[in-house]
Amino acid sequence: MLFAGKFQGSILVRSKIEKGWQWMSAGTKCKQKSPLTIGQNAKKVPISLHHVVRAPPPRSTPPTVHQLLRESIQRVRNHVQGSVFKNQSRAKGLWKPSQTLAFGVGAGVALHTGWSKMNRAECKVKANGATRLLEVKKGSDLETNNGEHxxxxxxxxxxxxxxxxxxxxxxxxxxxxxxxxxxxxxxxxxxxxxxxxxxxxxxxxxxxxxxxxxxxxxxxxxxxxxxxxxxxxxxxxxxxxxxxxxxxxxxxxxxxxxxxxxxxxxxxxxxxxxxxxxxxxxxxxxxxxxxxxxxxxxxxxxxxxxxxxxxxxxxxxxxxxxxxxxxxxxxxxxxxxxxxxxxxxxxxxxxxxxxxxxxxxxxxxxxxxxxxxxxxxxxxxxxxxxxxxxxxxxxxxxxxxxxxxxxxxxxxxxxxxxxxxxxxxxxxxxxxxxxxxxxxxxxxxxxxxxxxxxxxxxxxxxxxxxxMEPSIPLTGGKCILYHSLYANVEFDGVTFSYPSRPQQTVLKDFSLSCPRGKVIAICGPSGAGKSTVTALMERFYDVTAGSIKVDGIEVTELDPSWLRGRTIGYINQEPTLFATSIRENIRYGDPQATDVEVEEAAKLANAHGFIQDFPSGYDTVLGERGATISGGQKQRIAIARALIKRPSILILDEATSALDAEAERLVQDTINAVSKGRTVLIIAHRLSTIQNADVIAVLSDGRIQEIGSHTELMKRKGMYADLVQRQASHDH
Ligand SMILES: Nc1ncnc2c1ncn2[C@@H]1O[C@H](COP(=O)(O)OP(=O)(O)OP(=O)(O)O)[C@@H](O)[C@H]1O
Ligand SMILES: [Mg+2]
Incomplete structure (x- = not known):
C-alpha cells in the first residue's frame, strides 16, 4: 500500500531507517509515496488518514506485529463507528519526514487475526483509547496570561x-x-x-x-x-x-x-x-x-x-x-x-x-x-x-x-x-x-x-x-415602550460567521422581513443556518455585515436585556430546563408570575395535563438539565416558559419536533392562537407544521433560495415543492 498526503493524526509507522516503531504526529507532511511493509497480504484499503487518532502511551518494548495490527484495526473500526476522537498529538516531534515509512494499518491483514481477536483487542485498546480533547493551542484564547492582572x-x-x-x-x-x-x-x-x-x-x-x-x-x-x-x-x-x-x-x-x-x-x-x-x-x-x-x-x-x-x-x-x-x-x-x-x-x-x-x-x-x-x-x-x-x-x-x-x-x-x-x-x-x-x-x-x-x-x-469585557453588553441601550412596540423585524443583507469559526460564512446577504402579526417560517436543509438566524435575533452574536432591526431600530442600539427578557420568547432547538420544580422552571420566563399564570401558560403549551399526572404535579423536581422527563414534555414546558412572558416576538426553533402528531396539533393550535398580534418566527423540518405560515422562506447554504406562501411555493415547483414532495413520499 502506498501513501502520500498530509497526516492529521498520529499513526503507528515503521521507520526503515531506524527500524523502530514510531508515532507520526498530526500535521506531518509526507510527500513521497511510502511503501507498506507490514503483512505481505496487505491489500489496498480506503482508510482515511484525515481522522485523528490518539497515540498510545509510550511502550517500553516495541510492539509485536499482532499488537500493532489489533490497535490499527481498532482505530479503523472506531473510525467506521464514528467514535474516533481528536488527537492530542502527544508524539509530536518523533517523526522525521525524511524517513521511509511503513504503516501498521492493514485491513487485509486483519482477516488473519479474526474477529475474536479484534474484539479482544478492542477491549484492550479501549482502556488506552482515544481522546476527545483537543490540544491547547499556544496563543489561543484557551491559554491564560502570565499573572499580569x-x-x-x-x-x-x-x-x-x-x-x-x-x-x-x-x-x-x-x-x-x-x-x-x-x-x-x-x-x-x-x-x-x-x-x-x-x-x-x-x-x-x-x-x-x-x-x-x-x-x-x-x-x-x-x-x-x-x-x-x-x-x-x-x-x-x-x-x-x-x-x-x-x-x-x-x-x-x-x-x-x-x-x-x-x-x-x-x-x-x-x-x-x-x-x-x-x-x-x-x-x-x-x-x-x-x-x-x-x-x-x-x-x-x-x-x-x-x-x-x-x-x-x-x-x-x-x-x-x-x-x-x-x-x-x-x-x-x-x-x-x-x-x-x-x-x-x-x-x-x-x-x-x-x-x-x-x-x-x-x-x-x-x-x-x-x-x-x-x-x-x-x-x-x-x-x-x-x-x-x-x-x-x-x-x-x-x-x-x-x-x-x-x-x-x-x-x-x-x-x-x-x-x-x-x-x-x-x-x-x-x-x-x-x-x-x-x-x-x-x-x-x-x-x-x-x-x-x-x-x-x-x-x-x-x-x-x-x-474581561464582553463585546455585547447585557444591558444599556434603547427600549421601546410596550404600547408603541409593533415588533416588526427586518433582516437586511445579513452576513455572519461564528467568531469561533470565522472562515465559514454561515449567512450570506440574508434579508427577511417579519412584519407584526405574521407567522414567518424558515425551512431548509440541516446546517443551512436556520438556528443561526434565531441566535442573531436574540443578539447572542453580532452580525458581520448588514443589520437586524426591530421597528426600524438596529438591535445593536436596543437594550439587550429588554430585547431578550421582555420582547422575545425563544424556544431553543435543544431546550434545557433547570434542576428545580416544573413550576419554577416555567416561572423562569417571568419571575413575577403567579401560580395561576404558571398554570395558564402550561395549559396554553398543552403541558397542564401531563404535569398534573405527575404525583407531585407542578412541584415535581426535575433532574439536572431537565433529565427525568421526556423530550416532548421538556419541549412543552419550554414553550410554557416562553409564553408566560407574553412576548411580542416569538421564536420557535424546532419547538414541536419531539411531539407526537396529536400533541403537535394541539401545540400548533396554541401557537396559531397566540400568534395574533405577535411576530412569530418558526423553524421546522416537518413542513406540514409550517404550511399555514404567512411567509415561508427556504434557506439553503446561508441564503434564501425561495420565499412565499405555501401555495405560491408549491406552484413554483422549486426547492420547497421538492422538499414537500420528498417528505410526503417518505411519510407514506
Ligand atoms: N456555535 C457555533 N460555532 C461555530 N459554528 C457553528 C455554531 N453553531 C452552528 N455553527 C455552524 O453554523 C452552520 C449553521 O448552523 P445552524 O445551527 O444555524 O444550522 P440549522 O440550519 O439550524 O441546522 P439544523 O436544521 O440541523 O438545526 C453549521 O455549519 C454549523 O456547523
Ligand atoms: Mg437548527
Whole structure:
C-alpha cells in the first residue's frame, strides 16, 4: 500500500531507517509515496488518514506485529463507528519526514487475526483509547496570561483595608517582639552566667526577676498578637474569596455566547473554585508568615549588628547571593505552576463534561475510556505538579543548606571572637538566637515562595476573567415602550460567521422581513443556518455585515436585556430546563408570575395535563438539565416558559419536533392562537407544521433560495415543492 498526503493524526509507522516503531504526529507532511511493509497480504484499503487518532502511551518494548495490527484495526473500526476522537498529538516531534515509512494499518491483514481477536483487542485498546480533547493551542484564547492582572486583585481588599492593617500591625508587632526575645533572653543568660561565677555577690532572685518578667511579658504579647493576626486574616481571606468568586461568576455570566463556544465549563468552574482557593491560602500565608518573616529578618539583622558588626558582616555578605539564586529559580517555578494549574483545569473539564453527559457516556459504553482519559489528563497534571514540587523542594533544600551553613559559620567565628574577648557569652547567645530567627524566617519565606508562586498565578487567572469585557453588553441601550412596540423585524443583507469559526460564512446577504402579526417560517436543509438566524435575533452574536432591526431600530442600539427578557420568547432547538420544580422552571420566563399564570401558560403549551399526572404535579423536581422527563414534555414546558412572558416576538426553533402528531396539533393550535398580534418566527423540518405560515422562506447554504406562501411555493415547483414532495413520499 502506498501513501502520500498530509497526516492529521498520529499513526503507528515503521521507520526503515531506524527500524523502530514510531508515532507520526498530526500535521506531518509526507510527500513521497511510502511503501507498506507490514503483512505481505496487505491489500489496498480506503482508510482515511484525515481522522485523528490518539497515540498510545509510550511502550517500553516495541510492539509485536499482532499488537500493532489489533490497535490499527481498532482505530479503523472506531473510525467506521464514528467514535474516533481528536488527537492530542502527544508524539509530536518523533517523526522525521525524511524517513521511509511503513504503516501498521492493514485491513487485509486483519482477516488473519479474526474477529475474536479484534474484539479482544478492542477491549484492550479501549482502556488506552482515544481522546476527545483537543490540544491547547499556544496563543489561543484557551491559554491564560502570565499573572499580569495580579495586582488588580488588590482592589478587592479595599473594603477590608482597616482589618488588613490591623492584621499587618499585629503580625509586625509579633515579629518585632520575636526580634526582642533573643535580646531579653541574652540579658537573662548574662545574669545567670554572672551568678555561675563564684565570687559574685548579691541576691540571685532579685537579679533574675526583672529580665525574666520582661521576657514573660514579651512572650504574652507575642501570643496575643499571633492569635489576633491569624483570626483577622482568616476572616479577611474568606471575605476576599467570596468577593472574588461573586465577581468572577458575575463576569462569566456577562460574557458573550462566543466565549462559551470555546471555553470548557470545567475550566471555568475550576477558576471559580480551585484558583480562588489557591489565591486565598497564599494571600493569608504571605501576609502572616511573609510579613512576619520579613520584619523579623530586618529587626534581627539590626539587633545582630548592634551585638557584633563583624559577625553580622558574615551573614550579610552571603545573603544577597542566596536571594538572587532564589529569584532565578522562582521564575522557572512560576511558569511550572501556571502550566500545572492549567492542566488540572483541563482534567477537571474532562470529568465535568463526562458527568454532565452521563447518558451519552453510558450509551456508548465509554466509562472506561472516560476514566482513562481523566486519569491520563490527571497524570499529566500530577507530572507537572510533581515537577513543581521537586522544584520547590530543591529550592527549599538549597536555601536550608545555605542557611545552616551560615549558622555554622556564626558559631565558628563567634567562638573565636568569644575566646579573644570581643563578645560576651550573653551576646553570643543573643546573636545565635537572632541568627536562628533569621534562618527560620528565611526558610519559612522559601516555603512561602512556592505558595506565593501558585497564588500569583491563580490570582492572575481569576482576574483575567473578572476583567474581561464582553463585546455585547447585557444591558444599556434603547427600549421601546410596550404600547408603541409593533415588533416588526427586518433582516437586511445579513452576513455572519461564528467568531469561533470565522472562515465559514454561515449567512450570506440574508434579508427577511417579519412584519407584526405574521407567522414567518424558515425551512431548509440541516446546517443551512436556520438556528443561526434565531441566535442573531436574540443578539447572542453580532452580525458581520448588514443589520437586524426591530421597528426600524438596529438591535445593536436596543437594550439587550429588554430585547431578550421582555420582547422575545425563544424556544431553543435543544431546550434545557433547570434542576428545580416544573413550576419554577416555567416561572423562569417571568419571575413575577403567579401560580395561576404558571398554570395558564402550561395549559396554553398543552403541558397542564401531563404535569398534573405527575404525583407531585407542578412541584415535581426535575433532574439536572431537565433529565427525568421526556423530550416532548421538556419541549412543552419550554414553550410554557416562553409564553408566560407574553412576548411580542416569538421564536420557535424546532419547538414541536419531539411531539407526537396529536400533541403537535394541539401545540400548533396554541401557537396559531397566540400568534395574533405577535411576530412569530418558526423553524421546522416537518413542513406540514409550517404550511399555514404567512411567509415561508427556504434557506439553503446561508441564503434564501425561495420565499412565499405555501401555495405560491408549491406552484413554483422549486426547492420547497421538492422538499414537500420528498417528505410526503417518505411519510407514506
Ligand atoms: N456555535 C457555533 N460555532 C461555530 N459554528 C457553528 C455554531 N453553531 C452552528 N455553527 C455552524 O453554523 C452552520 C449553521 O448552523 P445552524 O445551527 O444555524 O444550522 P440549522 O440550519 O439550524 O441546522 P439544523 O436544521 O440541523 O438545526 C453549521 O455549519 C454549523 O456547523
Ligand atoms: Mg437548527
Amino acid at each position: 495580579f495586582w488588580e486583585v488588590l482592589r478587592f481588599l479595599r473594603e477590608d483595608v482597616w482589618y488588613l492593617l490591623a492584621a499587618v500591625a499585629s503580625a509586625m508587632l509579633a515579629a518585632f517582639i520575636n526580634v526582642q526575645i533573643p535580646l531579653l533572653l541574652g540579658d537573662l543568660v548574662q545574669v545567670v552566667s554572672e551568678f555561675t561565677v563564684r565570687e559574685h555577690a548579691g541576691n540571685y532572685l532579685d537579679a533574675v526577676t526583672r529580665p525574666a518578667l520582661r521576657l514573660i511579658s514579651a512572650y504574652g504579647i507575642q501570643a496575643v498578637c499571633t492569635c489576633g493576626y491569624i483570626a483577622i486574616l482568616s476572616s479577611v481571606g474568606e471575605q476576599l474569596a467570596t468577593r472574588l468568586r461573586t465577581a468572577l461568576f458575575t463576569s462569566l455570566l456577562k460574557q458573550d455566547i462566543a466565549f462559551f463556544d470555546i471555553h470548557h465549563t470545567g475550566e471555568l468552574v475550576n477558576r471559580l473554585s480551585a484558583d480562588v482557593q489557591d489565591f486565598k491560602s497564599s494571600f493569608k500565608l504571605c501576609i502572616s508568615q511573609g510579613l512576619r518573616g520579613t520584619t523579623q529578618i530586618a529587626g534581627s539583622v539590626v539587633c545582630m549588628y548592634g551585638l557584633s558588626p563583624k559577625l553580622t558582616g558574615v551573614l550579610v555578605i552571603t545573603l544577597p547571593i542566596i536571594v538572587l539564586a532564589g529569584a532565578a529559580i522562582g521564575a522557572v517555578l512560576r511558569k511550572l505552576a501556571r502550566d500545572a494549574q492549567e492542566q488540572t483545569s483541563r482534567a477537571m473539564s474532562v470529568a465535568d463534561e463526562a458527568l454532565a453527559n452521563m447518558r451519552t457516556v453510558r450509551a456508548f459504553a465509554m466509562e472506561e475510556q472516560e476514566a482513562a482519559l481523566f486519569s491520563q489528563e490527571l497524570d499529566r497534571a500530577s507530572g507537572l505538579q510533581s515537577r513543581l514540587g521537586f522544584g520547590i523542594g530543591l529550592f527549599q533544600g538549597l536555601t536550608n543548606l545555605a542557611l545552616n551553613g551560615l549558622v555554622l559559620s556564626v558559631v565558628y567565628y563567634g567562638g573565636y571572637l568569644l575566646a579573644s574577648n570581643e563578645v560576651q557569652a550573653g551576646q553570643l547567645m543573643s546573636f545565635l538566637v537572632a541568627s536562628q530567627n533569621v534562618q527560620r524566617s528565611l526558610a519559612a519565606i522559601s516555603i512561602l515562595f512556592g505558595q506565593a508562586v501558585r497564588g500569583v498565578s491563580a490570582a492572575g487567572r481569576v482576574m483575567e476573567y473578572i476583567k
